Amino acid sequence: MTDATAFTPTPLSEILENCAYLDDWQDRMSYVIELGRTLPELPEEKRTADNKVQGCASQVWLVTHAEEGTDPVLTFEGESDAHIVRGLVAIVLSIFSGRRASEIVTTDALDLFGQMGLIEFLTAQRANGLRSMVKRIQDQAAFRLKG
Template identity: 60%
Template sequence: MTSSIQTIRDDFSLLEDWEDRYRYVIELGEALPPFPDQERNAANKVPGCVSQVWLTTEQGPGPDPVIIFKGDSDAHIVRGLVAIMLALFSGKRASEIQKTDAEATLRELGLDEHLSPQRANGLRSMVKRVKRDADAAHRQTA
């Protein structure tokens, strides 16, 4: 079971040392459900990430569909960042995803200042992909 974004926020607030937070992010990635090999394809690959990142989007019915994201990476820390993004966005309505400020959450967790520029760019690429899929889902049904 993946953690909720509130659980992640609460856990981060208890961890004062960045090394502990780093280990926690890796643990979040290890807790992700297995990602099917057949989904590791060019269509699901997120461009702009140094590590390989795959993301799938499953859209529910209705004018403001609930969207389920699944993801994975070939790098431990990035897999943890994928887990944080899934906790932030997956299972929410398209309109809610569009309004979610991922940058604010990353600042709140202190990730913005502890990630390398390449990792931060990769994270932004993941957020762009999630928002793009939410926009498309919302437009399709509007």
């Protein structure tokens, strides 16, 4: 699947609701892994150095697609070689993909991860990787706004 519009991330509201019902970190991590399995494989030609997210211990790639305009809607493709991180990528795409650049730059994704009860269960490396993914997406949105 090479067309970013062909993949629709799990709605953020559904993820928040499901996380609210999960009692312990093992259930939450299992759910994160399950979300990662919903991501289509990123084609090899998109796994480039330009698309690789720096600051992640695992390999993570994010590809940005933007409409034309002063406040474009951005969509994203992403993948990781690690199961849990791949699930985090899926959640990040649910938070940001399909939104206007102006919304993306003001979204507090880490707060949303806190609402999901996931932040406290991430290792320092995974939390840093998550911050790197969020920064990459918000930087892309800010760039499109300056356009």
